[in-house]
Amino acid sequence: MATRDLVIGFDADDTLWHxxxxxxxxxxxxxxxxxxxxxxxxxxxxxxxxxxxxLDLYGYGVKGFTLSAIETAIELTAGKIRADEIRxxxxxxxEMLAHPVELLDGVVETLxxxxxxxxxxxxxxxxxxxxERKLAKSGxxxxxxxVEILSEKDAATYATVFRRHAIDPARFLMVGNSLKSDILPxxxxxxxxxxxxxxxxxAAERVERAPQVEGRFFRLKTLRELPDVVxxxxxx
Amino acid sequence: MATRDLVIGFDADDTLWHxxxxxxxxxxxxxxxxxxxxxxxxxxxxxxxxxxxxLDLYGYGVKGFTLSAIETAIELTAGKIRADEIRxxxxxxxEMLAHPVELLDGVVETLxxxxxxxxxxxxxxxxxxxxERKLAKSGxxxxxxxVEILSEKDAATYATVFRRHAIDPARFLMVGNSLKSDILPxxxxxxxxxxxxxxxxxAAERVERAPQVEGRFFRLKTLRELPDVVxxxxxx
Numbered sequence: 001m002a003t004r005d006l007v008i009g010f011d012a013d014d015t016l017w018h019x020x021x022x023x024x025x026x027x028x029x030x031x032x033x034x035x036x037x038x039x040x041x042x043x044x045x046x047x048x049x050x051x052x053x054x055l056d057l058y059g060y061g062v063k064g065f066t067l068s069a070i071e072t073a074i075e076l077t078a079g080k081i082r083a084d085e086i087r088x089x090x091x092x093x094x095e096m097l098a099h100p101v102e103l104l105d106g107v108v109e110t111l112x113x114x115x116x117x118x119x120x121x122x123x124x125x126x127x128x129x130x131x132e133r134k135l136a137k138s139g140x141x142x143x144x145x146x147v148e149i150l151s152e153k154d155a156a157t158y159a160t161v162f163r164r165h166a167i168d169p170a171r172f173l174m175v176g177n178s179l180k181s182d183i184l185p186x187x188x189x190x191x192x193x194x195x196x197x198x199x200x201x202x203a204a205e206r207v208e209r210a211p212q213v214e215g216r217f218f219r220l221k222t223l224r225e226l227p228d229v230v231x232x233x234x235x236x
Numbered sequence: 237m238a239t240r241d242l243v244i245g246f247d248a249d250d251t252l253w254h255x256x257x258x259x260x261x262x263x264x265x266x267x268x269x270x271x272x273x274x275x276x277x278x279x280x281x282x283x284x285x286x287x288x289x290x291l292d293l294y295g296y297g298v299k300g301f302t303l304s305a306i307e308t309a310i311e312l313t314a315g316k317i318r319a320d321e322i323r324x325x326x327x328x329x330x331e332m333l334a335h336p337v338e339l340l341d342g343v344v345e346t347l348x349x350x351x352x353x354x355x356x357x358x359x360x361x362x363x364x365x366x367x368e369r370k371l372a373k374s375g376x377x378x379x380x381x382x383v384e385i386l387s388e389k390d391a392a393t394y395a396t397v398f399r400r401h402a403i404d405p406a407r408f409l410m411v412g413n414s415l416k417s418d419i420l421p422x423x424x425x426x427x428x429x430x431x432x433x434x435x436x437x438x439a440a441e442r443v444e445r446a447p448q449v450e451g452r453f454f455r456l457k458t459l460r461e462l463p464d465v466v467x468x469x470x471x472x
Contacts (some may be wrong), residue, residue: 057333059248059365063299071326074319083454086322090307097293099319119326129295130386 001091008114009186010144011176012124012131014198015223018102023065024200026092030069038079039168047072047185048203059151061127066093074215101117101137106224111143113227117234118184122147123174126175126183153181154211155188160187175226178205181216193214194229242470243403244350245422246380247412248360248367250434251459253374254338259301262328266305269321273313283308284439291440295387296470297363302329333366337373342460347379349463353470358383359397359410361417389417389423398425409469411462414441419453428452432464 008102013019021173030047031040038046050068058064070089114120122133130148135141146206150157162169172191176182183193184207193216212215218229249255266283269274274282286304294300306325309317350356358380360367367385369379382401386393398405408427412418419429420443429452447453452463 048318054330057330058299058361063294063303067299067302067326067329070322074323077319079319080325081319083310083313083317083319083322086306086319087310090303092295093303094290106401131385149364151368218288 005168005171006230007095007119007121007165007172007175008230009121009123009161009172010111011174011178011182012122012134013126013181014177014200015104015175015196016107016140017104020200020202022096022099023202026096029092030073030089033088033115034076035074037080046076047178050075052204059127060125061130062093062096062126063130065096069093093182097133101134103138103140104223106222107140107158109224110223111140114230115143118230119145120224121145121165123150123158124148125150125153155185158185158189158191164218168229173230175223177201179207179210180205184211187211187213187216188218192218192233194218194220194226196220196223196226241404241407242464242466243357243408245357245359245397245399245408245410246347247410247414247418248358248370249362250413250436251340251411251418251432252376252383253340253370256434256436258332258335258437258440262332265328266309266325269324270309270312273316279308279312282312286311286319288440290418295363296361297366298329298332299363299366301332304324305329310336333369334455339374339376340459343376344457346462347376350377350466354466357381357397357401359386359389359394360384361386361389389421389466391421394421394425394427409466411459413437415446416441416444420447421460423447423452428454428469430454430456430462432456432459432462 007088008218010016027044031043034043034045047069050072054064054068058067070086072084081124111120120143122135124226126149128149135147148161159165162172169190172186174182174186175194175196176197177196179195182194186193195218210219220229222225246252263280267279270279283305286308287301290300290304294303301323306322309322309325341456347356350472356379357373362385364385371383397403398408405426408422410418410422410427411430411432413432413434415431421430422429431454446455456462456465
C-alpha cells in the first residue's frame with residue numbers, strides 16, 4: 001500500500017472534540033431536577049429506555065435527546081413536573097447546542113501532519129445542523145477532503161460512502177471512540193480500525209468484546225499515536 | 237444543450253409529497269389547545285417568532301418545531317399549561333414524524349419519464365433521518381442518482397452541490413415549491429428554475445415578488461407540465 005493510497009476516516013464527537021461530557025453534565029442536572037421523585041439509577045434507566053424507544057423516529061442528536069428528556073420527566077413525575085421545569089429542560093438542550101467546541105488533546109497536530117500525505121474524511125452521525133456547526137467552530141474543516149454526516153453508521157452506510165468516494169476498503173482506516181459505530185462495521189467491510197476510547201461511552205454505543213482481527217485493529221490511548229499506525233499500514 | 241446533459245434537481249417536501257398540510261393540521265390542534273388563553277393569530281405569531289429565534293440552533297424539521305411549540309405554549313400560558321398537554325404536543329410531533337408519505341399528483345409518471353433521459357437529484361433541507369425516512373417510504377429513490385439533504389438551501393450550498401457532482405449550473409434545472417429555497421438561489425448561480433406552488437407556504441419561505449429572468453424561470457401548475465419545460469430547455 002503506497003502512503004498516498006491510504007484514506008483515513010475520522011469520527012467527530014468524542015474523537016476530535018469532547019461531547020459525551022456535555023451530555024453527562026446535563027444528565028447530572030436532570031437527575032437533580034427529578035431527585036425528589038426517583039433515585040438516579042431509575043432516572044437514568046427510564047431516560048435511556050425512552051431514548052431507545054424514540055431512536056428510530058428521532059435519530060441521534062440533542063433535539064431528540066431533549067424531547068425524550070421532557071417525555072421521561074412527565075412520565076416519572078406522573079405529570080406533576082411544572083412548566084417552568086420543562087422550560088428549564090428546553091434551555092439545557094439549547095445550551096448543549098450552543099456549547100463551545102473543545103478539541104481533544106493532539107487533534108490539531110495529528111491532523112495537520114496526516115493531511116499532508118493522505119485523504120482525510122470526517123464520517124459522523126447525528127443532527128445535520130449541529131454537526132455542521134461543530135465542524136465550523138472546530139477550525140478543522142480545512143484538513144478534510146469531505147465531511148459525511150450520516151443518520152446511522154453501519155456496514156451499509158459505510159459501504160455507500162466507500163462507493164461514493166471510490167474508496168477501496170482495504171486501503172481505508174477508520175479512527176474513532178466507538179467500537180460499535182466506528183470500528184466493527186469497517187472491519188466487517190475489510191477495512192482497518194483505530195479505536196481511541198473516550199473516558200465516557202454512551203450506553204447505546206457499548207459493546208462487550210474487542211474485535212479480534214490481526215493487523216487491522218489498533219487500540220490507541222490518544223490520537224497522538226495515530227501517525228505510527230498510519231506509517232505501519234501505509235508501509236504494507 | 238443535448239438532452240442527456242440537462243441535470244434536474246427536485247425539492248422533496250411539498251414538491252414530491254405533501255408536507256405543509258401535515259404542519260397545518262398540527263397548527264389547528266395547537267391553536268385549539270391554547271384557545272382558552274389566546275386568539276389564533278396571537279398563537280400563530282408567537283410560535284413563528286419562537287421558531288425564527290431558534291432556527292439557527294435547531295435548523296429545519298419536526299423535532300425543532302416540536303421544541304419551539306412546547307416553549308411557546310409555556311410562554312403563552314405563563315406556565316399554566318399542564319404536563320399532560322405538553323405530553324400531547326410531544327405526541328403530535330411523533331405523529332408528524334410517523335405520518336405516511338402521500339405523493340403529489342403526477343409525480344410517479346413524471347419522474348419515470350424524465351429519469352430515462354436525465355440525471356435526477358433530490359436536493360432537500362431538513363432533518364436527516366426524517367428526510368431519509370420519507371424518501372424510503374416514497375418509493376421514489378430508484379429514480380434519483382443522488383439525494384442531497386442540506387441544512388440550508390442557498391446559493392452557497394447549491395454551489396457546493398454543483399461542484400461535488402460536476403454540474404454546470406447553465407445545464408441545471410431546479411424544480412420546487414419554494415421560490416426562496418428552490419428557485420432564487422439557482423437562478424442567481426445561472427441555472428433554471430421551475431416553480432410548482434403548493435397550496436400552502438410556510439411563512440419563512442414566502443417571498444414578495446416572482447423572479448424576472450427571461451427563459452430560465454418557469455411557473456407550473458403541476459409537475460405534469462415539467463416534461464414540456466425540460467424539452468424546451470434540452471432543445472436549446
